[in-house]
Amino acid sequence: MNAHMDAIKVEISLTSHGDALLYGFGRDGEPLDGLALKQRLFAWHAPSVYGTELELEQAQGIDLIVLPAELVIPFFAENRLLEHVHWTWGEQAGLVFPLAGALGACIEERSYVPSYRAHREGKLRWTWDESALDASARASLKQADAAFAEGLSAAFSAAVFHRHYGTESAAADLRRDYPLLFSGNPAAMAGMDAQAWLVAAGWRADTAPFRPVLQLLEPEEGATAWRLRLVLQDKRDPAALVPVRLGADGGVSGAWPAAWSPSLDGRAEGWLGRLRACLPRERMSGHREDVLSTPLSGEEAWRFLTEGSAGLLEAGWQVLLPAWWETASRAKPRLRAKVASGAGSGTGDSLFGLDSLVDFDWRVSIGETDLTEEEFAGLVAGSERLVRFRGQWVVLDPALLAQIRKAMAGIDRSQGLSFQDVLQLHLLGSGKDDEEEEPASRAGGHNGRLRLEVELNEHLERIISQLGGHTEWPKLAAPDGLRAELRSYQRDGYAWLAFMRRIGLGACLADDMGLGKTVQLIAYLLHVRQLPARRAAGSASLIICPTSVLGNWQKELARFAPSLRVMLHYGARRLGGDAFRAGLGETDVVLTSYATAALDQELLGRHEWASVSLDEAQNIKNAQTKQSGAVRSLPAKHRIALTGTPIENRLSELWSIYDFMNPNYLGSLTAFTNRFANAIEKERDAERTADLQKLVKPFMLRRKKKDPHIRLDLPEKNEMKTYIHLTAEQGALYNQTVNQLMERMQSLEGIERKGAILSALTRLKQICDHPILAAKEAAEEIAAASEADLDTDRLVSRSSKLERLLAMVKELRDEGDKCLIFTQYVGMGLMMQRVLERELQEPVLYLNGSTSKSARDRMIERFQRTGLPPGEEPGAFILSIKAGGVGLNLTAANHVFHFDRWWNPAVENQATDRAYRMGQTRDVQVHKFIALGTLEERIDEMIDGKQQLSDNVISGSEGWITELSTEALRDLFALRQDWSH
Numbered sequence: 001m002n003a004h005m006d007a008i009k010v011e012i013s014l015t016s017h018g019d020a021l022l023y024g025f026g027r028d029g030e031p032l033d034g035l036a037l038k039q040r041l042f043a044w045h046a047p048s049v050y051g052t053e054l055e056l057e058q059a060q061g062i063d064l065i066v067l068p069a070e071l072v073i074p075f076f077a078e079n080r081l082l083e084h085v086h087w088t089w090g091e092q093a094g095l096v097f098p099l100a101g102a103l104g105a106c107i108e109e110r111s112y113v114p115s116y117r118a119h120r121e122g123k124l125r126w127t128w129d130e131s132a133l134d135a136s137a138r139a140s141l142k143q144a145d146a147a148f149a150e151g152l153s154a155a156f157s158a159a160v161f162h163r164h165y166g167t168e169s170a171a172a173d174l175r176r177d178y179p180l181l182f183s184g185n186p187a188a189m190a191g192m193d194a195q196a197w198l199v200a201a202g203w204r205a206d207t208a209p210f211r212p213v214l215q216l217l218e219p220e221e222g223a224t225a226w227r228l229r230l231v232l233q234d235k236r237d238p239a240a241l242v243p244v245r246l247g248a249d250g251g252v253s254g255a256w257p258a259a260w261s262p263s264l265d266g267r268a269e270g271w272l273g274r275l276r277a278c279l280p281r282e283r284m285s286g287h288r289e290d291v292l293s294t295p296l297s298g299e300e301a302w303r304f305l306t307e308g309s310a311g312l313l314e315a316g317w318q319v320l321l322p323a324w325w326e327t328a329s330r331a332k333p334r335l336r337a338k339v340a341s342g343a344g345s346g347t348g349d350s351l352f353g354l355d356s357l358v359d360f361d362w363r364v365s366i367g368e369t370d371l372t373e374e375e376f377a378g379l380v381a382g383s384e385r386l387v388r389f390r391g392q393w394v395v396l397d398p399a400l401l402a403q404i405r406k407a408m409a410g411i412d413r414s415q416g417l418s419f420q421d422v423l424q425l426h427l428l429g430s431g432k433d434d435e436e437e438e439p440a441s442r443a444g445g446h447n448g449r450l451r452l453e454v455e456l457n458e459h460l461e462r463i464i465s466q467l468g469g470h471t472e473w474p475k476l477a478a479p480d481g482l483r484a485e486l487r488s489y490q491r492d493g494y495a496w497l498a499f500m501r502r503i504g505l506g507a508c509l510a511d512d513m514g515l516g517k518t519v520q521l522i523a524y525l526l527h528v529r530q531l532p533a534r535r536a537a538g539s540a541s542l543i544i545c546p547t548s549v550l551g552n553w554q555k556e557l558a559r560f561a562p563s564l565r566v567m568l569h570y571g572a573r574r575l576g577g578d579a580f581r582a583g584l585g586e587t588d589v590v591l592t593s594y595a596t597a598a599l600d601q602e603l604l605g606r607h608e609w610a611s612v613s614l615d616e617a618q619n620i621k622n623a624q625t626k627q628s629g630a631v632r633s634l635p636a637k638h639r640i641a642l643t644g645t646p647i648e649n650r651l652s653e654l655w656s657i658y659d660f661m662n663p664n665y666l667g668s669l670t671a672f673t674n675r676f677a678n679a680i681e682k683e684r685d686a687e688r689t690a691d692l693q694k695l696v697k698p699f700m701l702r703r704k705k706k707d708p709h710i711r712l713d714l715p716e717k718n719e720m721k722t723y724i725h726l727t728a729e730q731g732a733l734y735n736q737t738v739n740q741l742m743e744r745m746q747s748l749e750g751i752e753r754k755g756a757i758l759s760a761l762t763r764l765k766q767i768c769d770h771p772i773l774a775a776k777e778a779a780e781e782i783a784a785a786s787e788a789d790l791d792t793d794r795l796v797s798r799s800s801k802l803e804r805l806l807a808m809v810k811e812l813r814d815e816g817d818k819c820l821i822f823t824q825y826v827g828m829g830l831m832m833q834r835v836l837e838r839e840l841q842e843p844v845l846y847l848n849g850s851t852s853k854s855a856r857d858r859m860i861e862r863f864q865r866t867g868l869p870p871g872e873e874p875g876a877f878i879l880s881i882k883a884g885g886v887g888l889n890l891t892a893a894n895h896v897f898h899f900d901r902w903w904n905p906a907v908e909n910q911a912t913d914r915a916y917r918m919g920q921t922r923d924v925q926v927h928k929f930i931a932l933g934t935l936e937e938r939i940d941e942m943i944d945g946k947q948q949l950s951d952n953v954i955s956g957s958e959g960w961i962t963e964l965s966t967e968a969l970r971d972l973f974a975l976r977q978d979w980s981h
Helices: 034-041 069-078 091-108 116-120 135-143 146-164 168-177 194-201 258-264 267-278 298-314 325-330 373-380 398-409 419-428 458-469 488-502 517-530 532-537 547-560 577-584 594-599 626-633 651-661 669-682 686-699 728-745 750-769 776-784 792-797 800-814 826-840 853-864 905-912 935-946 959-963 966-973
Strands: 006-014 020-025 055-059 062-067 085-089 112-114 126-128 210-217 227-234 241-246 252-254 318-320 334-339 360-366 369-372 386-389 392-395 451-455 507-509 541-545 566-569 589-593 611-614 639-642 717-724 819-823 844-847 876-880 895-898 924-931
Touching: 006 034, 006 091, 006 146, 020 034, 034 055, 034 062, 062 069, 069 091, 069 146, 085 091, 091 135, 091 146, 112 116, 112 194, 116 194, 126 146, 210 241, 210 267, 210 298, 241 267, 252 267, 258 267, 267 298, 298 318, 298 325, 298 386, 325 392, 360 373, 369 373, 373 398, 419 686, 488 507, 488 517, 507 517, 507 651, 517 541, 517 547, 517 611, 517 639, 541 547, 541 594, 547 566, 547 589, 566 577, 589 594, 594 626, 626 651, 639 651, 651 669, 651 686, 669 686, 717 800, 728 750, 728 966, 750 800, 750 935, 750 959, 750 966, 776 826, 792 800, 792 826, 800 819, 800 826, 800 895, 800 924, 819 826, 819 905, 826 844, 826 876, 844 853, 895 905, 905 924, 924 935, 935 966
Parallel strands: 006 085, 210 318, 334 451, 507 639, 541 589, 541 611, 566 589, 611 639, 717 924, 819 876, 819 895, 844 876, 895 924
Antiparallel strands: 006 020, 020 062, 055 062, 112 126, 210 227, 227 241, 241 252, 334 360, 360 369, 386 392
16 A cells, blocks of 8 residues: 555444445544545535535534435445545444445336335335345345344435336336326235235236136126125236136135136235225125125125225225226216296296206116106116116116206296296306216215216207307398398398397407497397387386496497487486386387496486397496496386496406396306306316306307408507606606605504505606696696796606607608597696607697596597698597597597506507407507506516406406505515616
8 A cells, every 4th residue: 555545444323214425544543534535535426516415424423414215326336436545344334345335236227126024014115126136145134133134225215216116107106007006905915915016006917817706796687685705817818707616715616718727826815814904894704605695785895886896906805896887876866847838938028137047857867777756766666776677787876876866846836947047057057077086985875976967959959059050040131221231240240139138148258459349239229229129118228327428329329220219328418217218119229337327327317228239348347336236226118238348357247247238147256256267267267257147148249350351451559668757856746755655664553554655656657648647737847937037958858758759749640640649647738749749749638537528529529520720630640548449530640649557458458459450440559658677567566467357257357456465565566776866
């Protein structure tokens, strides 16, 4: 040995868990520092990151390196050490080296088996295959003491797990392929030695030409006894079964092929022991020559099918059950109401409606077996779980039988089902059967609920098919008096409304903005006026709409249906009492606003209207308001909702619209909330979402501009976000507002805290628009300032948004384009109007909530008109998003600016659709301004998250902001300094 070489002696001790404790001594015999030893001993050991991941412990003043069990054998098998160190090894370390190579080879070549002894103790461990070891390795193992051998065995098992089953997928494969290794059932080992257990577990190949199988035999025709027998199944021909008798002494008798006899020696005794551990004592109490000869009753057969067979499978037995059992056990009993052949085939203006009663008879289906009510009663009278009926075995579960009886008792067949019941049963039962339904449970019953269905007659089958298909309803010619050429999809919409009226069901026409919902309803109103029943009754139709579009409805009715007699019920001069009633006799359509309908609820509620139609039906979305309640209470032969946004934020909005259209169809609001809203909004329940979609779809017709069958040839709508930095002044005000709010949050609680948050929210958004909005009086002073006193350069420089808007509007006006500009704040609208008029040297229109109806109409006409002299044609139209977001046709514009952002994407899209609608001939550019680093950026992210709300019937709202903690508020509101000047 070179005198300059390090000399290190290493000792090793294996724990019972297989971990190796390593310690060393230097040339002088003194214990080595643990870190120094670790750095040298594991210098080439990549799995421990060259020793850095190994822990150090200390015992009796000596440093110990802890090498985890799974690394012990691979480390010593590799034997890769520093060559400039002279290594010597203690007694046990000297044993590890010759064994590690052999055991490592066993691990790599999978020459290992599960430990029979460990399994008896309820553990899964691995041990080496003795036959894979050479004589030298076997001799070394014999030299080791018991403690060392136990530690080495634990290290080997850990290395096997780490090498071959360390991933979730590999562990899952092992559990799937060898389930008996994980069984805690002592019956799985009864009567077996280690080799037999390995064979039963599937780890060792079974060389016998047969396998033992337990078979359950059903009773012969006319008999009642079931039988259990042992058979030998030919491995080459699984259909070949040889019945055998298993004697009480472990003997076996039968007529098997002679070649099988050698493989039978000694096996039957093991089978007997395993069966005694698996089966109840009474099952093994047959005569001495065949312990399985005792017959089973129907109840015992049921228990074996549902419980005993599962226990046998878990214990490693193969079991043959009657071929029909798997199908029968999965068949869910279904209760079906069979509608009488003539039900629902009435005549007249309305065939029936949701409240009409339909005659029916009960039918019960169990699998492929259909029973009448009388047959069902006879079948269950015997209280049997397994019954042969019409040559087929039927599984009768007491729990579901009780549900069937309860359901039958809960409906008076003499009164019939309502059409609403029939429709809902059909819609919710129309999905495909659940083929993955669990079989009968161990408790002796089905896991699923009773399946209640309806069997339609031919007439109702056609009606409901037309409801669900949205393509098969009867076509109608355009009504007399309609002065419009309906597009094909508009003819479909008008025919659908008429069809829904004929069968007495309310309807929601939810086409995209700009697709012509108005003209479709006007065609429908002309159709209603021509109906014989309508002419005889003389009742008028009622349209309720937002105040802002009353004038639009007047013009559209006069334009498309001048023959309709229209009464405007609005304002201080509207008719009341006898005068109103007299006026109805000379009227086809009454036009009123939501606010007026609520005020005159009693007056309007005295008449049964031929139809009540709601334009922008989302106005009744809050079911708790007086306005919503008043509108929903009005009596009508037919109800129609027009809306492009049937749901904006919450499912309760959908309920309110549907409760207007078809009262009680979705139940009470409380019941609807419990059944659908909570499950969908809070739990994202996919099944409840699907059920709700099935229920609402037949009553809603929704077409979109981009649907292939619409073929409107509309231009593209290009949306883009324009990100803008705050000015230094805006940033300072923004930070000041946030800091003041955070200080107030320390002392405010409850409603005061919520109010402060909402107030700060509004102020922050105003600051993002223009700092002058923080002082309301200043904004009003600018609006009133004379031309000489108006410093537009100073106003523009204080707001990055206003500066960017001015530049973009100048550019588009130079190209001859027009634009719409939406803002939430009156002060901002007035300021933009003054600035743009000065800079563009042309009129700029501004419409807000205070604009009169006549002034509004003049603005729209002027903006849409072409050919005005230069300097007189308005190229920019500023609108309040609430006053100008609905009911306007402003296709002269092909640019839309959202100067500040709205909380609801549906509202923004409605506003955009003032320009992006039928009649538009150019691409529409939508510009959404966002102040970087501010709450507006967070709002934009929130809007993107809510964009799929209407399609998925899932909601969110902004009220959550007031519930945030102070720290969460700070994160939401705080101005990110990297985006501020």
